[in-house]
Amino acid sequence: MVLLSKPTTEQFTYVRNNNMSTTFSSSIPLVDLSKPDAKNLIVKACEDFGFFKVINHGIPMEAISQLESEAFKFFSLPLTEKEKAGPANPFGYGNKKIGLNGDVGWVEYLLLTTNEEHNFKLYGRDIEKFRCLLKDYKCAMRNMACKILDLMAEGLKIQPKNVFSKLVMDKESDSIFRVNHYPACPELAINGKNLIGFGEHTDPQIISLLRSNNTSGFQISLRDGTWISVPPDHSSFFINVGDSLQVMTNGRFKSVRHRVLANGINPRLSMIYFGGPPLSEKIAPLPSLMKGKESLYKEFTWFEYKNSTYGSRLADNRLGNYERIAAS
Ligand SMILES: C=C1C[C@]23C[C@H]1CC[C@H]2[C@@]12CCC[C@@](C)(C(=O)O1)[C@H]2[C@@H]3C(=O)O
Ligand SMILES: O=C(O)CCC(=O)C(=O)O
Ligand SMILES: [Fe+2]
Numbered sequence: 555m556v557l558l559s560k561p562t563t564e565q566f567t568y569v570r571n572n573n574m575s576t577t578f579s580s581s582i583p584l585v586d587l588s589k590p591d592a593k594n595l596i597v598k599a600c601e602d603f604g605f606f607k608v609i610n611h612g613i614p615m616e617a618i619s620q621l622e623s624e625a626f627k628f629f630s631l632p633l634t635e636k637e638k639a640g641p642a643n644p645f646g647y648g649n650k651k652i653g654l655n656g657d658v659g660w661v662e663y664l665l666l667t668t669n670e671e672h673n674f675k676l677y678g679r680d681i682e683k684f685r686c687l688l689k690d691y692k693c694a695m696r697n698m699a700c701k702i703l704d705l706m707a708e709g710l711k712i713q714p715k716n717v718f719s720k721l722v723m724d725k726e727s728d729s730i731f732r733v734n735h736y737p738a739c740p741e742l743a744i745n746g747k748n749l750i751g752f753g754e755h756t757d758p759q760i761i762s763l764l765r766s767n768n769t770s771g772f773q774i775s776l777r778d779g780t781w782i783s784v785p786p787d788h789s790s791f792f793i794n795v796g797d798s799l800q801v802m803t804n805g806r807f808k809s810v811r812h813r814v815l816a817n818g819i820n821p822r823l824s825m826i827y828f829g830g831p832p833l834s835e836k837i838a839p840l841p842s843l844m845k846g847k848e849s850l851y852k853e854f855t856w857f858e859y860k861n862s863t864y865g866s867r868l869a870d871n872r873l874g875n876y877e878r879i880a881a882s
Contacts (some may be wrong), residue, residue, distance in 0.1 A: 556654040560653040565752040566660060569815070582784055586610050587701070593709035600706065600803075604795035605774050607700070607784075611791050613694055618765060618788075621691050622823055624684040629662060629735040629823075639664065645730075645760060652752065657868045658752045661736050668692045668729040668827070670720035692731050695763050695827035696722060702793060703761060703829075708801070718802065723758060726832035728856060729759070735824040736771060738812060751814035751822070755868040759830035760802075762794040767823035775811035786822075797873050798831060798856065804839035805850045809873075819882030833857040852876050 568591045581601035583606040583790070585592050588690045599606035633649075642648030642665045647841050649662040666688070703718035722729055736751040751771055766772065768788045784792065800809045814822070831837065835856045854876055 565659060569741075569748045569750065582782075584609065587612070587705075590872050593705040595626045596702065596705050597709035600795050600799075600807040603655050603774065603776075604800070604808040605812070606705075607787065608791045608793055609731070609789075611755050612699060613698065613791075615789060617691060617694065618689070618825075621684075621687040621825065622767065624681075624687055625664075625733050625735070625823055625825070628664070628681070628684060636662070636817065637853075641858050648833035652868060653866075653868050654864055657753050659753055660749050661734050661814070661815070663735065666731045666733075668696070669725070669727070670701075674770055686730070691825070692827065696729065696829070699761050699763055699827065699829040700790070704767040706807075710843065712840065715839045717781040717840060717842075717849075718760065718799070721831035721835060722829035724832050726834075728833050730828045730830065730858070732826045732828065733828070734814070734815050734824045737760075738819055738821045739816045740818060742816060745844065749816040751816040753868040754807040754811055756811055756872070757794050757796040757828060758798065758872065759796040759828040761796055761829045763827040763829070764792045764794065764824055765790075765826075766792075766822060769820040771814045771815055771817050772820050772824075773815065775813075781813070785814045796828070796839050798828075798859070800873065801837050801851045801876070802840055802843075804843050806843065831856045833860070848878070850878055852878055 581604060583595065585606050585608050585756065587608055588610040596606065599809070636647050636649075640647035640649070642663070645662055645665050645667055647662070650658050650660070652659055652661070694739045699722050700719040703722065703775055704715050707715050707717050707719075721727060729769065734752065739749055742749055754775065764772075766786055766788065768786050770783060770786050772784045772786065772792070774784060792813065795807045795809050797809045799807050814824075833856055836853060837856055837859060838853050840852065851873070859872075859876070863872050
């Protein structure tokens, strides 16, 4: 006899369904990349939130939709097929487990490098189209990250303009691409609970460019600890400041704490480009931003920081180990 195990959500983390966690914010900073004041709005948003929404980004909707549809096709394959592209250690297909230290979420994903084309395998399946769309999309994301990072430098009035962008444009750049699929969880629609899709964390790299379908679930944490739901918008990009950029600006820009809650009715599909520096790059405040002030951080390389994140839980304050406590 075959015993079919009943799908269970018991091992997952729920968060309280209070009013705060379901507040939809209309105050998310909005940046129109085609306007001349974009650079100043970006700087303000990075200081206040470490997060903003971008419109007029120049990425054709067609390219986004085609990739999204290939991704949905992939996630609709039988689990045994998808697992041929796994496990995600770190690259490949992953399911429910995030990282190596016990974080779980109502999510499945593909984690891919950006410098290789053939980095996931699905024997016997025609994924040429997926591969091809991914290649072009990753290239478009790198260019958009470059443009936004240049605007940050301009807005901060620091030279050269490419101080940040040169790191993601470097051929050794350690950037990654992630496609997350959060299946609808009908149990939630019934009991009104909030189930964690992707636990709270800050992104460790320099900058993250996120695009999702129109399903809600993404939340950012404000400085006072309240969670704000970000209204989804499939035609825009959402930008996260990463820990490395926080350090390079000596804490002037803040990396944003964020999480994803699962949805009871609709599946969510998000595609995120994480722009990272070369492994050997020293991550330290830029002298032009110090103005006689001391560095708030101990010096480290991206290699060291990335390795330390592997030993941590998602919610840990990973930069904490690198903060310099002023001697009293
Ligand atoms: C090669 C990777 C994989 C990363 C990003 C980058 C460096 C560190 C990894 C982790 C480790 C901790 C969880 C995670 C979610 C995180 O934030 O940093 C992981 C992330 C990912 O699995 O996407
Ligand atoms: O899937 C999302 O919308 C965000 C996930 C996320 O924060 C991440 O992959 O780092
Ligand atoms: Fe993230």
